[in-house]
Amino acid sequence: MTSVPTAAVLLIGDELLSGRTKDKNLGFIADYLVGLGIDLKEARCVADDEGDIVAALNALRARYTYVFTTGGIGPTHDDITADAVAKAFQVPIGHHPRALEILLAYFKEIGREPNEARLRMARTPEGATLIENAVSKAPGFRIGNVFVLAGVPKIMQAMMEAIAPTLDKGVPMQSRSVALQGGEGDVAKPLGEIQARYSDVFIGSYPFEGVGGFATNLVLRSRVPASLEKAEAEVKALAEKMTREGTARGWS
Amino acid sequence: MTSVPTAAVLLIGDELLSGRTKDKNLGFIADYLVGLGIDLKEARCVADDEGDIVAALNALRARYTYVFTTGGIGPTHDDITADAVAKAFQVPIGHHPRALEILLAYFKEIGREPNEARLRMARTPEGATLIENAVSKAPGFRIGNVFVLAGVPKIMQAMMEAIAPTLDKGVPMQSRSVALQGGEGDVAKPLGEIQARYSDVFIGSYPFEGVGGFATNLVLRSRVPASLEKAEAEVKALAEKMTREGTARGWS
Numbered sequence: 001m002t003s004v005p006t007a008a009v010l011l012i013g014d015e016l017l018s019g020r021t022k023d024k025n026l027g028f029i030a031d032y033l034v035g036l037g038i039d040l041k042e043a044r045c046v047a048d049d050e051g052d053i054v055a056a057l058n059a060l061r062a063r064y065t066y067v068f069t070t071g072g073i074g075p076t077h078d079d080i081t082a083d084a085v086a087k088a089f090q091v092p093i094g095h096h097p098r099a100l101e102i103l104l105a106y107f108k109e110i111g112r113e114p115n116e117a118r119l120r121m122a123r124t125p126e127g128a129t130l131i132e133n134a135v136s137k138a139p140g141f142r143i144g145n146v147f148v149l150a151g152v153p154k155i156m157q158a159m160m161e162a163i164a165p166t167l168d169k170g171v172p173m174q175s176r177s178v179a180l181q182g183g184e185g186d187v188a189k190p191l192g193e194i195q196a197r198y199s200d201v202f203i204g205s206y207p208f209e210g211v212g213g214f215a216t217n218l219v220l221r222s223r224v225p226a227s228l229e230k231a232e233a234e235v236k237a238l239a240e241k242m243t244r245e246g247t248a249r250g251w252s
Numbered sequence: 253m254t255s256v257p258t259a260a261v262l263l264i265g266d267e268l269l270s271g272r273t274k275d276k277n278l279g280f281i282a283d284y285l286v287g288l289g290i291d292l293k294e295a296r297c298v299a300d301d302e303g304d305i306v307a308a309l310n311a312l313r314a315r316y317t318y319v320f321t322t323g324g325i326g327p328t329h330d331d332i333t334a335d336a337v338a339k340a341f342q343v344p345i346g347h348h349p350r351a352l353e354i355l356l357a358y359f360k361e362i363g364r365e366p367n368e369a370r371l372r373m374a375r376t377p378e379g380a381t382l383i384e385n386a387v388s389k390a391p392g393f394r395i396g397n398v399f400v401l402a403g404v405p406k407i408m409q410a411m412m413e414a415i416a417p418t419l420d421k422g423v424p425m426q427s428r429s430v431a432l433q434g435g436e437g438d439v440a441k442p443l444g445e446i447q448a449r450y451s452d453v454f455i456g457s458y459p460f461e462g463v464g465g466f467a468t469n470l471v472l473r474s475r476v477p478a479s480l481e482k483a484e485a486e487v488k489a490l491a492e493k494m495t496r497e498g499t500a501r502g503w504s
Binding site for chain 1: 263265266267268269270271272273274275276278279282283284285286292293294295296297298299300304326327328329330331364365367368369370372388404406425427436437438439440441443444447448454455456457458459460461466471473
């Protein structure tokens, strides 16, 4: 199997850590990367603090194929992501000529004054290339293996669409889900035995509270269709046995 | 002002990074800690990988007053959090006598076989104390400044209730929100000037797509009521001026 690109997400913003905003970007990016065959390995969330952003970014970009950041690229004083990224890469920051053009044309079109704050959104670290923003024009940017995206979900999603064609892709992970009425306590041992026989299938067991009481989803993920099919058949047979024997009732 | 306790959250689980499960625990813990006056400074999400959990936990527990982990404490093969925590603290792991008692009594009550997998849920690192689970009995645990909680939101929330009385608390951060029709471009400069005058107030600007187009929430957070009140009055006056002058229409 060829090597699989890996990724990390860095969510930036006080509002996520203060509970004011409930993040929706991690789930979207996670789903999106599955479709591209890129393995999301880690996510971090830090406040609007330059030192914290720099430290997290340098740790992540050294370790993974790609890093996607969200948030902190607007015009206000608390938008410090571009400066922090420049510091992390130890390069100067300035107004990107093409970003300036895009913003000046846009502000003219909508009749807004191109003031200093608005034009802050054209600032990028030296060496960055722009990421198109189909929603509100102010671009994101890429530098090295780091993609700097907006925090507003609709804009972030448009930016992911824009960069997707430029990313190295892997064989997409396929998944199967087998539902089990009841908890994990009886299925645990035989499920672990199935897992031990399939090193190229990742089997997870996820209990949840359903309408009729606690239940469990047994989820199989793999890049090897033949293994996935065989393992799924075994897990299905196991779940059916549990249901038949009635041992899978109740929590745990 | 007395020192404020700090915290980090470590979300553990492949299912969050594969997009299968959308995390709800970070938002809950963030809100909960605000009420206790504890500053949540960072969150991380890692897969069910022992090395990744150990590295993240050791980084976070060295830096913050408290660390709260969620997920990976069930009976199946992919539940490796307790072992990873023991490894991070470099202590042995074994069946906690009181946890065994609780689980044996519970399984007897609900008529489940106390098999090896179920009793894995009684394993804790040496030196850990238990965290009550009012929902499904299998306890979480505390070791040092680390609180190991369940991943199922309902159980995690019950565990937070159980540990809240044992935590050092700070003066709760109060917040005020001022709505602004339109984007941030015109408000940015005067808002930054207000921020510069109030070092004990944190002012954030959060654009979002509302029903009638783009809008912005200006959020003030502070532990000093007098400063919060003064800064809020200035931000309100600013927002009213923007609305009156009609400069706050449209995105950016």
